[in-house]
Amino acid sequence: MRSGFVALAGRPNVGKSTLVNTLCGGKVAIVSDKPQTTRRRIFGIANGDDWQLVLADLPGFQRPRDPLTERMQRTVDQSLEEIEAILFVLDARERIGAGDRYIAQCVFSLGVPVVIALNKVDQLKPGHIASQMQTAAELGDFRALHPVSAKTGDGVAELREELVELLPEGPAYFPAEQTTSLSLEEQIAELVREKALQLTREEVPHAITVEVDELTEKVARVILYVETDSQKQILVGKGGAVIKEIGVRARPEIEHLLGRRTFLELQVKARPRWRRDEAMLERLGL
Ligand SMILES: Nc1nc2c(ncn2[C@@H]2O[C@H](COP(=O)(O)OP(=O)(O)OP(=O)(O)O)[C@@H](O)[C@H]2O)c(=O)[nH]1
Ligand SMILES: [Mg+2]
Numbered sequence: 001m002r003s004g005f006v007a008l009a010g011r012p013n014v015g016k017s018t019l020v021n022t023l024c025g026g027k028v029a030i031v032s033d034k035p036q037t038t039r040r041r042i043f044g045i046a047n048g049d050d051w052q053l054v055l056a057d058l059p060g061f062q063r064p065r066d067p068l069t070e071r072m073q074r075t076v077d078q079s080l081e082e083i084e085a086i087l088f089v090l091d092a093r094e095r096i097g098a099g100d101r102y103i104a105q106c107v108f109s110l111g112v113p114v115v116i117a118l119n120k121v122d123q124l125k126p127g128h129i130a131s132q133m134q135t136a137a138e139l140g141d142f143r144a145l146h147p148v149s150a151k152t153g154d155g156v157a158e159l160r161e162e163l164v165e166l167l168p169e170g171p172a173y174f175p176a177e178q179t180t181s182l183s184l185e186e187q188i189a190e191l192v193r194e195k196a197l198q199l200t201r202e203e204v205p206h207a208i209t210v211e212v213d214e215l216t217e218k219v220a221r222v223i224l225y226v227e228t229d230s231q232k233q234i235l236v237g238k239g240g241a242v243i244k245e246i247g248v249r250a251r252p253e254i255e256h257l258l259g260r261r262t263f264l265e266l267q268v269k270a271r272p273r274w275r276r277d278e279a280m281l282e283r284l285g286l
Contacts (some may be wrong), residue, residue: 001050001051001052001170001172002051002052002164002168002169002170003051003052003053003139003167003168003169003170003171003172003173004049004053004054004084004085004166004167004170005043005056005082005083005084005173006053006055006057006083006085006086006115007055007056007079007080007083007086007087008020008056008057008058008086008111009058009061009076009080009086009087009088009089009103009106009107009259009276010060010061010091011060011091011099011103012035012037012060013034013037013060014034014060014089014090014094014119014120015036015091015119015151016032016058016089017031017036017037017038017056017092017148018031018095018150019045019117019119019148019156020042020055020057020152021044022150022153022156023044023046023053023055023156023159023160023163023181024045024046024055024179025046025166026179027044027253028044028057028180029042029044029057029190029197030043030190030191030193030194030197030277031194032197032229032231033206033219034192034197034201034205034206035060035211036059036060036062036069036072036206037194037197038058038059038060039072039286040057040059040072040075040169041056041075041272042180042181043054043056043057043174043180044179044180045173045178046160046225046259047172047176051163051164052145052172052173053160053167054173054174055056055087056079057076058075058076059072059076060108061073061102061103063173066275066276067276067277067281068275068276068281068286071281071286072280072286073161073280080106080110083112084112084113084167084168085113085114085115085143085166086107086112086114086115086167087115087117087159088103088104088107088114088115088116088139088142089117089119090119090132091119092119092121092124092129092147093120093124096135096136100139101139104139104140106144108141109129111177113166114140114142114143115142115144115145115146116139116142116144117146117148117159118136118145118146118148119148119149120131120150121149121155122149122152123149129147129260132232133140133145133147143166144162146159147209150229157251159275172211178286182254184257185212186212186216187257188212188222188254188257189210189211189212189222190219191250191253191254191257192210192246192250192251192266193208193209193210193224194250195245195249196235196246196248198243199245199246200235201244204226204234206275207226207227207231208224208225208231208235209223209224209274209286210222210223210224210225210285211223211283211284217260218230218262218263219244219263219264219268220254220258220262221264221265222264222265222266222267223245223266223267223268223269224267224268225268225270225271225274226268226269226270227270227271227272227273227275228270228272229270232269232270234270235269243266243268246266246268251264
């Protein structure tokens, strides 16, 4: 049996979580078009007949601005220890630039193999992909470079094989039926947050955090926190339209996860400066 941990590194929004989901063949991490969607480490587990690949999905590298983003960057730094390899993800649609080179300096100095995934190559012209691959190749002494689309799945099977080959002999770290390290409550909170991110913009997505208050056989009671009353108004929407839509979108996925019908009760609360509240961040597992 081969097994081990591979951590994802890259700028925010390059598609790390989407790629973890595709590599695992199911939804492990939430995804959005807003940067800083992932706030903590989530293990996604991919299993084969004689291997187990544990992928550590992580926040994107960033310059900390407050205690929340400080904790996120600390999570990134700590998660790059005791792993078998790094999967360094780049966005083929963006210019590969200073942000990527900064991350490259860090990941290529860790002494473990670095595999580069040049993501989002769907709909790109072959010539453009080739020139991006050339730029990516200059970032450091990589083990392999794979152009992929996490969205369509193109190139992902080959990437998975490459990663599995880097794993040493070892035990299964998680039972075969488990695909994520998050508890049910945490998965529900993340699903609700994903829908809230879809329906908000500008500073609001960054001010949202979600907590499951109660989960019973019949009911999931979930609280969405924002920082100000005006953000609360936005998240509730006119006549409750926004929060209702969040529920409509989240409920089928939550019912699928739980395997039963569930009454989803959503409540929005303003919690000033929660991103700076260390006790709150601790409670949220951030
Ligand atoms: N076209 C295209 N879009 C993609 C692909 N992979 C991810 N995306 C989109 O890119 C955006 C960001 O995806 P995420 O997976 O949330 O990115 P991330 O790197 O985890 O972002 P953070 O958690 O914020 O650091 C989403 O809108 C995805 O749908 C891809 O292969 N092709
Ligand atoms: Mg993410």
